[in-house]
Amino acid sequence: MAAQPTHDLLVVGAGPAGSAAAITAHRAGLRVALIDRATFPRDKLCGGGVTGRAMGHLVAIFGDRVPEAGFHQTTHIRFTAGPRVLRQITDAPPIHMTTRVGLDAALQARAVAAGVEDCCGQRIAALDVAEGQVTLADGRVLAAPVVIGADGINSAVAKALFGRAHDPARVGFALEIEVPGLPGDGIDMDMTAAPWGYGWDFPKAHGRTLGIGGIAAKSPDMKGSFQDWLSARGIDPATVRIKGHHLPFGELRPSPGRDHVLLAGDAAGLVDPITGEGIAWALRSGQLAAEAAVIALRMGAPDRALALYQARMAGVRRELSRAMWLAKLVYHPWLQPRFLNLLASSDRLQRRYLEVLSGELDYGDVRLRRLTGLMLRVLTGRSG
Ligand SMILES: Cc1cc2nc3c(=O)[nH]c(=O)nc-3n(C[C@H](O)[C@H](O)[C@H](O)COP(=O)(O)OP(=O)(O)OC[C@H]3O[C@@H](n4cnc5c(N)ncnc54)[C@H](O)[C@@H]3O)c2cc1C
CATH class of the missing domain: 3.30.9.10 (D-Amino Acid Oxidase, subunit A, domain 2)
Incomplete structure (x- = not known):
């Protein structure tokens, strides 16, 4: 039997997606529990590259560039193909480097300081997503009309919804x-x-x-x-x-949830298949999932949360779908040697590639169409 709601929203997972969702929903007036089996600070295997895109989301969601995460900035990038140096660039758009132990602890602490209930450091003993109910290892039962699964690539919430967290053939x-x-x-x-x-x-x-x-x-x-x-x-x-x-390197989930249960970040398959960037998409999807939850609850229709979330996520999905298409041109074994030759010789391709890499340029940008034109010339063997 469903327990009485203890909160308006349960967020499972307190990485970038979960902390972004929790603080966004709390600021909109929801009672939010942020649940994670780990106690923060905790590590997460990651390059810790934070692009301009991710920085923009940090500022929009957390109010500033979260300096306590301890960023190291660089504008120097060297592209190689094994021992062959393709290009060395010293004036690339800045990329910020951090450790996830620092970044994630900073974001989780910001959410808790804002007033989100800290339910981290407890294993989940039982998860009933249909009823919106989580039982923690210490016996506490948390229940809410909307649940956001931000619990990463091996998401227990995604598994409860779809039988598996990710597709082993594509992950x-x-x-x-x-x-x-x-x-x-x-x-x-x-x-x-x-x-x-x-x-x-x-x-x-x-x-x-x-x-x-x-x-x-x-x-x-x-x-x-x-x-x-x-x-x-x-x-x-x-x-x-x-x-x-x-x-989830190019494993975009067809539906990021079901009714009142939403998936964000890696749990929804949101990693760029060319660059491997996932932090920006985790932050943005967490924010959008929270906004959808807020509106669904205001409408008195928690089951509408997924439809509201999908509408907000259309732009993100378009971006990652375009990236999946372009990834074939960048990484396909037949095409890659030509692509790399072009990358070494074409200033324009390098600039666009760098702008994508550093999050300054979206795949939908008109200048990317020119990049795509260049890529197609690679296909036909004509130089750019
Ligand atoms: C080696 C590597 C390098 C990468 N490098 C970069 C990079 O440089 N830049 C970049 O932008 N992206 C990078 N990524 C991708 C990026 O790490 C992820 O996309 C990002 O961490 C997704 O954030 P998230 O909040 O969705 O999930 P996570 O950061 O994975 O957070 C999920 C949280 O859920 C918790 N959790 C999981 N299961 C449960 C459970 N059953 N119960 C309770 N809690 C649970 C975990 O403890 C964790 O805190 C890299 C990934 C890898 C693997």
Whole structure:
């Protein structure tokens, strides 16, 4: 039997998507519980690259650039294809580097300080999404007419709705190591480090994060590739701790929820399949899910929440669908060598690629149509 509502909204998962949803809904007057099995600060495997797009969402949702997250900014990017340097750029749009342990703790603390009820550090003992009910390991029963599942790539909420959290045939996988010490002088992106993906070396305030990622099913020995890649960069793989994590690299979920249950961030499959960017989409979808919940509750129709959310998410879906189409041109094994030659030689393609990468340019922007034109010339073998 359904329990009496204790809140207006339950948010499961307190990463960027969950904290964004919780603070947005609380500011609109809802009683919100923010639930996470982890106690914050907690780590999350991630490059920690925060683009201009993500920064914009941080400011819009949290009121400023969240300086306590400790950002390290760079405008230097080097594109490589293995040992071949394609281009070195020193005036790229700024990308902010952080650690997720710092960023996520800052966002969760902001939500709690605003008045969201902190239900983190408790495992979920039972989850009844149809009834909007969560039983925590300490016996507390939380219930609300709307639930937002922001619980990441292995989302228990998505699993409860659809039987599985993600499609193993399409999901992405990434491996990373942390190298403490002095930061490097910029971002390195190796476009051939993994099939349908790339390798990165990101400078942080106190070291570097190196990783490779791509579509899991197309990289049966990603660990071996990563070890070889590290050796080629002068790092002995036997001396470092390699960690891996799935990400929805181009696995956009057809429906981000059901009736009064909404999915945001990785739980909804919102990662850019070209750049691997997920923080911006997690923040934005969390915010939009909360806005949909607020309106559905004001209408007295919590089951309308999904329709309201889908309408708000149309732009995000369009962006990621365009990215999925373009990813075929960037990463397809037949086309990639031509794409990389063009990237090395065309200033215009480089600029647009950088603008996309740093979140300054949307895939729907008219200038991207010119980029697409260039890409199609790659297909037909004519130079740009
Ligand atoms: C190796 C790697 C590198 C990446 N690099 C970048 C990058 O540089 N820039 C970028 O923009 N994106 C990057 N991404 C993607 C980015 O990390 C994700 O898209 C982003 O974290 C999604 O945020 P989220 O809030 O949806 O989920 P998460 O950040 O995963 O948060 C989910 C939360 O839910 C909680 N949770 C999970 N299950 C339960 C449960 N059953 N009960 C209670 N709580 C639960 C977890 O503890 C967690 O706190 C990278 C991903 C990987 C794997």
